[in-house]
Amino acid sequence: MxxxxxxxxxxxxxxxxxxxxVLSIILSSLIALIAGLSRVYHNKLLTGFTGFYxxxxxxxxxxxxxxxxxxALPGLFNIHLGSDIWVAVLAISLxxxxxxxxxxxxxxxxxxxxxxEASIALNLTRFQRMRHIIVPQAIRxxxxxxxxxxxxxxxxxxxxxxxxxxxxxxYGNIYRSTHLTEAPTVYMIILLLYFxxxxxxxxxxxxxxxxxxxxxxxx
Amino acid sequence: MTWSWDVFINxxxxxxxxxxxxxxxxxACYLFAMIFGFFWVFMSRxxxxxxxxxxxxxxxxxxxxxxxxxxxxxxxxxxAIPVIGVTLNPFVAAILGLGIHFSTYTSEVYRSGIExxxxxxxxxxxxxxxxxxxxxxxxILPQAIPPTIPMLGNYLxxxxxxxxxxxxxxxxxxxxxxxxxxAQYYKYVEPLTVVALFFLLLSYPSALLIGRLEKxxxxxxxxxxxxx
Numbered sequence: 001m002x003x004x005x006x007x008x009x010x011x012x013x014x015x016x017x018x019x020x021x022v023l024s025i026i027l028s029s030l031i032a033l034i035a036g037l038s039r040v041y042h043n044k045l046l047t048g049f050t051g052f053y054x055x056x057x058x059x060x061x062x063x064x065x066x067x068x069x070x071x072a073l074p075g076l077f078n079i080h081l082g083s084d085i086w087v088a089v090l091a092i093s094l095x096x097x098x099x100x101x102x103x104x105x106x107x108x109x110x111x112x113x114x115x116x117e118a119s120i121a122l123n124l125t126r127f128q129r130m131r132h133i134i135v136p137q138a139i140r141x142x143x144x145x146x147x148x149x150x151x152x153x154x155x156x157x158x159x160x161x162x163x164x165x166x167x168x169x170x171y172g173n174i175y176r177s178t179h180l181t182e183a184p185t186v187y188m189i190i191l192l193l194y195f196x197x198x199x200x201x202x203x204x205x206x207x208x209x210x211x212x213x214x215x216x217x218x219x
Numbered sequence: 220m221t222w223s224w225d226v227f228i229n230x231x232x233x234x235x236x237x238x239x240x241x242x243x244x245x246x247a248c249y250l251f252a253m254i255f256g257f258f259w260v261f262m263s264r265x266x267x268x269x270x271x272x273x274x275x276x277x278x279x280x281x282x283x284x285x286x287x288x289x290x291x292x293x294x295x296x297x298x299a300i301p302v303i304g305v306t307l308n309p310f311v312a313a314i315l316g317l318g319i320h321f322s323t324y325t326s327e328v329y330r331s332g333i334e335x336x337x338x339x340x341x342x343x344x345x346x347x348x349x350x351x352x353x354x355x356x357x358x359i360l361p362q363a364i365p366p367t368i369p370m371l372g373n374y375l376x377x378x379x380x381x382x383x384x385x386x387x388x389x390x391x392x393x394x395x396x397x398x399x400x401x402a403q404y405y406k407y408v409e410p411l412t413v414v415a416l417f418f419l420l421l422s423y424p425s426a427l428l429i430g431r432l433e434k435x436x437x438x439x440x441x442x443x444x445x446x447x
Contacts, residue, residue: 059419059426061380064394064411071407076222151283158285162387169288176295183296191284191292198283 013171031097036104057098107138147205237393251318256325282323290316313385332363369433
């Protein structure tokens with residue numbers, strides 16, 4: 001049957017989609033944490049540099065960045081990452097890292113001032129204050145937004161076929177080009193597969209919305 | 220391949236021609252998303268659970284799957300569907316695809332605006348015997364929409380940055396022109412840099428403007444609560 005045949009064909013691409021997704025989530029979260037913390041750190045040079053990075057990557061489009069990286073890295077800078085998967089992961093992570101650093105910054109700034117004052121009074125070092133007092137409280141506040149961005153990253157992974165990676169959409173396009181009348185089935189199955197991947201992330205986001213609301217005292 | 224300033228200067232006017240198409244397409248997609256957003260709000264307010272539930276999941280489905288695949292579906296798959304299938308030109312396909320995708324976001328914005336209207340306002344309009352149309356037109360919407368303007372503005376900027384997806388189905392805007400130039404002269408980095416700069420040039424000031432709008436609205440609400 002056509003549906004099983006198409007699904008089997010698409011399964012060959014799901015590995016690349018998943019690899020790009022997982023690596024991008026890890027790398028973008030790291031970038032977001034570092035950039036977000038740098039922006040609230042009291043150092044003009046560091047704050048200025050990360051601010052510049054964030055505005056550049058948020059101000060231009062991901063698809064343009066993806067193409068730019070895939071041509072500029074090997075051509076202009078002579079950097080070869082070994083596989084285009086890393087180019088895609090780098091572009092997606094730098095882009096979403098910039099967006100997500102804003103939620104890190106926002107969450108840290110929203111921790112009440114009294115918490116900082118109390119930890120200074122308790123003679124904690126600046127690192128201890130961040131590690132034990134501010135960040136644990138901030139993380140809970142940023143989780144729902146974080147979940148939303150994970151879904152955005154999943155959607156962004158569909159772009160990697162444009163720079164020649166053999167992901168879900170790539171195999172779908174190949175199949176469509178030889179079976180034109182089956183195009184509706186092909187793209188519907190692709191959309192359903194993406195939705196299946198998104199479901200746990202949607203569930204995570206909903207759950208975190210509840211966690212973030214629970215037992216918070218505003219003041 | 221080395222960076223060439225000559226190429227950089229040369230491609231600026233070429234890419235500039237595509238800028239207006241990108242901006243025009245953004246506005247068209249955005250208007251579509253703004254109007255179609257009300258459709259989801261309307262459907263979620265039909266007082267019959269199965270319909271509510273169905274449309275909520277359809278919206279969730281569209282929101283959490285890639286707009287690129289949706290674009291391909293509308294452009295490549297729609298014509299192959301029997302009876303209702305029609306071949307669309309790339310522009311119309313892009314407006315439909317991106318418009319429908321983002322309408323699921325604008326509908327959430329509308330919903331949050333409507334929910335933020337005080338319950339007393341609904342009760343008062345019922346007490347004043349206003350018809351459903353009058354209630355929405357004169358009481359609810361005038362209060363629900365203005366606070367959402369900064370959020371809607373943010374989505375305009377986000378949409379602007381998603382519009383280059385349309386180049387994949389053959390809309391000749393900035394990104395497409397850059398790739399064409401690259402294919403012709405094997406110079407990709409310069410035209411792509413110009414495209415990125417144009418995006419930055421338009422989206423950064425708009426983001427600042429919306430930040431100021433946000434502050435203005437927040438201040439207004441602060442004042443209101445302060446005098447209450």
